Amino acid sequence: MDDCLFCKIIRGEIPSFKIFEDDHAYAFLDINPFGRGHTLVVPKFHADQLFRLPPEELAGVMPAVQRVATLLRNRLRCDGMALMQLNGACAGQTVNHVHFHLIPRYEGQPAGWQPLAPVPAAQELAALRDEILGR
């Protein structure tokens, strides 16, 4: 899809803080995170909603969801992990390319569904990416 934001990110036409990539999936930090380490895992196959993602593509992306969740847990030492996937504007979907939100959660901290304030600067996200990747 030529004008899809996440397809452009996958193709490298729009920069992202990449966490993981394989043949089926691309994972990168959300620029407006609900929690520290909020990461999006997207199938490389373009489908606007879960209903139109071929089952074999879903099967291709889910190992990356688990792998990235494990990486975030290990590197950020979070206590829990939220997995969220929205379909349709009424559900809160704003980008029409299937994506899985992974949001690290911590004991004693609010597990809200709103963006952190202030929005982290690019430098902060770059440092977080390096921390997650163990650089």
Ligand code: 5GP
């Ligand atoms: P949705 O509400 O569709 O489930 O989630 C879309 C997510 O994409 C939001 O959490 C939003 O912050 C994130 N997002 C939107 N534009 C960009 C972008 O250009 N780069 C990155 N990394 N994330 C984005």
Ligand code: ZN
């Ligand atoms: Zn797309």
